[in-house]
Amino acid sequence: MRTTDDRSAKLAATRRDFIKTASALTGTAVLCPLGWCYTARAAGQPETIVIRGHHLFDMLDALGTGKSSHKTLGPVALKVRANPKAPIKVVVGMDDICGPCEWWDRAKGICTKSLKTYPQDNENSTASDKNAIHVLGLKPGDVMKADELYRLIKARVTKKVFAEEVCVACRLVNKCKETYEPKIEAVVNALAEPRS
Ligand code: SF4
Numbered sequence: 001m002r003t004t005d006d007r008s009a010k011l012a013a014t015r016r017d018f019i020k021t022a023s024a025l026t027g028t029a030v031l032c033p034l035g036w037c038y039t040a041r042a043a044g045q046p047e048t049i050v051i052r053g054h055h056l057f058d059m060l061d062a063l064g065t066g067k068s069s070h071k072t073l074g075p076v077a078l079k080v081r082a083n084p085k086a087p088i089k090v091v092v093g094m095d096d097i098c099g100p101c102e103w104w105d106r107a108k109g110i111c112t113k114s115l116k117t118y119p120q121d122n123e124n125s126t127a128s129d130k131n132a133i134h135v136l137g138l139k140p141g142d143v144m145k146a147d148e149l150y151r152l153i154k155a156r157v158t159k160k161v162f163a164e165e166v167c168v169a170c171r172l173v174n175k176c177k178e179t180y181e182p183k184i185e186a187v188v189n190a191l192a193e194p195r196s
């Protein structure tokens with residue numbers, strides 16, 4: 001018959017195997033206090049920033065100019081601008097910008113900002129997330145350095161692709177497409193500048 005000690009030893013061994021495997025895969029230490037796990041960055045490794053597909057484009061202005069009054073997008077964009085080699089994980093849905101936003105409904109996983117006036121906005125934003133990741137030849141969860149990611153965007157997403165393949169469902173696309181090309185140019189240049 002198995003004792004509690006046997007089961008505890010087996011559980012500990014399973015956790016050790018998980019830690020070893022996950023650490024080897026991610027290059028990070030995985031800590032499991034109290035039975036739940038999270039990853040801790042190794043010293044010197046930049047933090048991975050999680051960005052949903054359509055926010056890669058919403059951040060253009062802030063990345064290019066270094067200015068933004070948006071409460072949650074601004075700080076994320078300025079962090080990326082200050083760290084052009086920061087790894088960005090591209091996702092569909094909640095990211096580091098929506099997560100802390102007052103309009104994000106965590107239980108439903110939707111933005112509530114314009115829900116009554118524009119009930120299609122969430123569906124359209126999710127479509128734009130997927131479209132953005134797809135045109136870049138990436139998959140949700142893929143990680144790239146910020147400067148390389150924006151060079152890839154500049155290479156693959158022309159004004160036409162932006163309007164007809166990425167933000168095609170967005171009600172603001174006709175306005176945004178007019179400033180897209182100078183903005184992506186400014187972002188690539190800003191992320192190429194050496195930072196102290
Ligand atoms: S929750 Fe809505 S308003 Fe807030 S950052 Fe996300 S998309 Fe924008």
